[in-house]
Amino acid sequence: MHETFKAVTDKGLEKITASVFGALLFDFAYVMGIFCLLAVIDIVSKCASLSCELWNRCYGVEFTQKYGNLVAFLRDIPHAYDWRIINSNAMKTGFISKMITYTLLIGAAIAVDSLLPIKAMRVLVVSVLALTELISVCENLSLCNIEVAQTLKGLVHKRKEQIK
Numbered sequence: 001m002h003e004t005f006k007a008v009t010d011k012g013l014e015k016i017t018a019s020v021f022g023a024l025l026f027d028f029a030y031v032m033g034i035f036c037l038l039a040v041i042d043i044v045s046k047c048a049s050l051s052c053e054l055w056n057r058c059y060g061v062e063f064t065q066k067y068g069n070l071v072a073f074l075r076d077i078p079h080a081y082d083w084r085i086i087n088s089n090a091m092k093t094g095f096i097s098k099m100i101t102y103t104l105l106i107g108a109a110i111a112v113d114s115l116l117p118i119k120a121m122r123v124l125v126v127s128v129l130a131l132t133e134l135i136s137v138c139e140n141l142s143l144c145n146i147e148v149a150q151t152l153k154g155l156v157h158k159r160k161e162q163i164k
Contacts, residue, residue, distance in 0.1 A: 028110055031126060035102045038133040039095060045140035046091070048073040051080040052144045065145050073144050102129060124163070131160040 051073040055064040080086045109125040134156050141149030 028107060031106055031110075031122075032099075032103065035106070035129060035133070036099065038130065038137075039098055039102075042133055042136050042140070043091060043095060044074070045137045047077045047080065047086055049140040049143035050085050051076045054080040054083055054085050068145060070141070070144055070146060105129065127163050128160065131156055131163065135160065 048070060052064060052068060054076060055068050055073070059067075077086065081088070105125050106122070106129075109121045112121040113119045135153060138149045138153035138156060142153055
């Protein structure tokens with residue numbers, strides 16, 4: 001009887017440990033997926049702002065301000081790449097370093113939250129990182145002369161300062 005109880009207890013601890021690890025891993029993957037999506041949106045908006053720079057070089061600032069729009073800038077991203085305004089190696093390095101930083105910060109926040117009864121660290125880290133990405137997207141879009149992005153950038157920046 002004692003042998004049976006010991007075998008069930010040992011397997012139970014392994015299952016509990018695996019379940020806790022799986023739940024933390026799922027939570028981590030979910031949050032990182034959201035940040036990967038935000039980072040991709042940031043990269044696309046950066047490419048659009050660099051495409052706007054191509055318009056400024058080719059057509060002039062006044063023409064770009066009068067006739068340029070986000071759809072046109074997105075459409076001309078391949079041309080900006082051909083003109084070497086967009087550097088894919090620099091963007092790839094920036095994206096990878098951003099993902100490594102986010103992974104470390106979110107992993108540390110989840111680890112701290114697993115030790116504390118209140119899950120506040122994860123919320124704080126995720127909020128600040130999300131607002132930072134949103135500010136970056138707004139800055140890139142404001143370089144494309146999109147007025148809504150300029151207004152939104154100011155509002156998001158104020159909100160980020162309130163959270164800090």
